[in-house]
Amino acid sequence: MTNPSHTVLTRRERQIMDILYRRGRATAAEVLEDLSGTPSSSTVRTQLRVLEEKGHVRHEEEGLRYVYVPAVPRRAARKSALRHLVDTFFDGSAEKVVGALLGGEGARLSEDELTRIADLVAKAKKESGR
Secondary structure (H helix, E strand, O other): OOOHHHOOOOHHHHHHHHHHHHHOOEOHHHHHHHOOOOOOHHHHHHHHHHHHHOOOEEEEEEOOEEEEEEOOOHHHHHHHHHHHHHHHHOOOOHHHHHHHHHOOOHHHOOHHHHHHHHHHHHHHHHHHOO
């Protein structure tokens, strides 16, 4: 098993993880029910096995079926995905991320959202002693 914080998930793997986080636990058949498109049952089982090899899920045996559960807390997975996004598209710069959000996309932020962002920045400054 690899360290899940250092693995990148495909779009379909992220969809499967979203289903598992939402449900808490699910069989391959239950994951298949919730997935968009028409993947085959064997494809979903294979993707669940790959997610298990990557360390993102684990399974429990209940009779003859496997029940899959997330092995990584959602918050940790979110943090790892965000770090990967920032490193890949913004050269590791939080400033570039915020600039992108406030640039073209900033027009869609409400006054309340901007205030909360400003509060987070102020809190981060205070905690770092700046």
